[in-house]
Amino acid sequence: MTKQELRKKYKQLRQNLTKNEIEEKSLAIANQLLESAIWDYSFYHIFLPIEEQNEINTEYILNILAGKDKNIIVSKSNFSDISMSHFLLTDNTRFKKNKYNIPEPISGISIESKSIDVVFIPLLAYDVMGNRIGYGKGFYDRFLASCKPEIIKIGLSLFNPEKEIINTTIEDITLDYCVTPNSIYKFE
Numbered sequence: 001m002t003k004q005e006l007r008k009k010y011k012q013l014r015q016n017l018t019k020n021e022i023e024e025k026s027l028a029i030a031n032q033l034l035e036s037a038i039w040d041y042s043f044y045h046i047f048l049p050i051e052e053q054n055e056i057n058t059e060y061i062l063n064i065l066a067g068k069d070k071n072i073i074v075s076k077s078n079f080s081d082i083s084m085s086h087f088l089l090t091d092n093t094r095f096k097k098n099k100y101n102i103p104e105p106i107s108g109i110s111i112e113s114k115s116i117d118v119v120f121i122p123l124l125a126y127d128v129m130g131n132r133i134g135y136g137k138g139f140y141d142r143f144l145a146s147c148k149p150e151i152i153k154i155g156l157s158l159f160n161p162e163k164e165i166i167n168t169t170i171e172d173i174t175l176d177y178c179v180t181p182n183s184i185y186k187f188e
């Protein structure tokens with residue numbers, strides 16, 4: 001299916017889930033991650049969910065990261081130039097929702113994207129090759145292009161992969177893993 005068709009399909013699939021199902025699946029994803037071999041790093045970037053879009057609740061993963069004393073990085077999105085700026089999460093970090101309902105840190109210690117070791121990536125759909133699509137602005141494609149090449153890219157999804165996203169471009173950066181409530185997919 002094309003990116004456009006997939007965005008429509010997965011927005012609908014998400015809207016069909018209850019809040020309870022999202023909590024259960026979010027917890028299951030965090031538990032899958034606990035089993036994985038990604039914990040020997042220092043700087044972990046995570047997204048904060050748009051609740052209104054039924055995104056994964058990443059709080060369970062945040063708790064794991066905090067428990068393991070990792071450096072946790074969260075971002076602010078600039079919609080005028082489609083860039084993201086990154087901040088270290090501390091006990092004092094306060095959040096505010098932007099106009100797209102994404103919770104963002106109000107201020108904090110700036111972190112450059114090259115410092116990040118592991119990034120958890122939001123998505124609408126992905127395929128068995130590790131291609132992903134989001135809301136279609138290209139925030140993550142630009143962000144990941146600015147990171148170090150060996151950064152570990154982990155998609156998080158409530159659903160299984162599609163066979164194929166057909167209209168991918170060279171700018172699309174593929175995932176290394178995608179974690180779902182039931183599985184961890186590894187892409188070569």
Ligand SMILES: Nc1nc2c(c(=O)[nH]1)N(C=O)[C@@H](CNc1ccc(C(=O)N[C@@H](CCC(=O)O)C(=O)O)cc1)CN2
Nearest residue numbers: 047048049050055077100102122123134135137139140
């Ligand atoms: N939690 C979270 N943070 C994220 C992303 C994400 O997918 N999830 N992004 C991933 O790249 C970037 C933000 N990308 C976005 C791009 C477009 C819209 C947007 O157009 N929202 C519209 C309609 C949404 C829809 O298509 O249904 C709106 O709210 O009016 C929102 C976020 C960076 N941060």
Ligand SMILES: Nc1ncnc2c1ncn2[C@@H]1O[C@H](COP(=O)(O)OP(=O)(O)OP(=O)(O)O)[C@@H](O)[C@H]1O
Nearest residue numbers: 132133134135136137138139140141142145171172
């Ligand atoms: N590294 C980049 N530099 C400049 N433009 C880019 C880059 N990556 C993607 N784009 C552009 O951004 C637009 C949206 O890309 P795409 O459809 O892949 O978004 P997406 O992956 O669904 O969105 P997101 O990354 O925000 O979740 C496209 O027009 C694409 O050409």
